[in-house]
Amino acid sequence: MSGGVEWGLHCCVALSGMTEPVPAAKLAEFHDVSPTYLAKQLQALSRAGLVHSTQGQAGGYALTRDAAEISVLAVVEAIDGPQSAFRCTEVRQRGPLAAPPESCTLPCGIATVMGRADRAWRDALAGVSIADLAADVGRNVGAGTLPAVRAWLSS
């Protein structure tokens, strides 16, 4: 999985509860990561419609909807792509004893199992929202953390 997913997730958490847009450069400085590369991830989020970008002097990125309405899965799919990790190459249709294509209307057992596993993975990710993650931060490292982050990003 692309490592930028983690950055995108952290950015969404930081953006949650933010009223004014935050520039990509500031988010990069806050997380201490490459500004240009983080910009790429944010562009992907923008293309997926999760964040809204405004240009100009006071521009930046902001969530398009409430953090409770954005699932972790949405962020992952926006950055990493919606395709499954497993890609069936239809091995059964190759070789000397290849099965004829007309008998391969439904996916083979291997693809079925992989598809089920992938679905379970996505379900687990879909059940958690950015708001849940933000609440977890307040619970684990202190309730005053998020307001402090918010103040830093505003300055």
Next chain:
Amino acid sequence: MSGGVEWGLHCCVALSGMTEPVPAAKLAEFHDVSPTYLAKQLQALSRAGLVHSTQGQAGGYALTRDAAEISVLAVVEAIDGPQSAFRCTEVRQRGPLAAPPESCTLPCGIATVMGRADRAWRDALAGVSIADLAADVGRNVGAGTLPAVRAWLSS
């Protein structure tokens, strides 16, 4: 995920119910894939202890235990490695408002969610065995398929 996983899975299914060892070259010809690269995957399976390799003229690969005792997860981890797709880089410990390491004893919310999803994925894969896959082949493309494959691999 590594594409060789699919090959390894198909090989394990083909090997199930086989009494004598099958050379890697024959498995490659049967599946119509690169012989040298498939050999690499089989070596990984051998290292993981899923298959046993015998050298010499009538040598080849054979399952070390019954197909019902080999889970899909075991094959996947043997080829792709046991590490999770997501790797936490501890972003929270970086930047101007970095959390002190002593307050990061337990994983952050993002890592927790990802870990849960990964576990769900692995559970789905652990619940299916190679024998299940073989039975599925007989059910879907015809009961006579596996004996035919077995005969071809023996010749």
Next chain:
DNA sequence: GCTGACGTACTCGGATAACGTTTGTCCGAGTCCGATAGG
């Protein structure tokens, strides 16, 4: 004093290189089977 246009500085967005992992290949070490020669 108010309104309009202008310039500037800041923002995002897509096109462009460098690195690492996966994919693919090769040759050497080891081993079993068959043939052969001797008892």
Next chain:
DNA sequence: CCTATCGGACTCGGACAAACGTTATCCGAGTACGTCAGC
């Protein structure tokens, strides 16, 4: 006829390149704000 030895060919195993995808970077297009001139 049986047995021990030798030769050969086939097997796996790990070390060695090429290709793709991810990582990282740059520069250009566009926009909002602040300023200034005109009314």
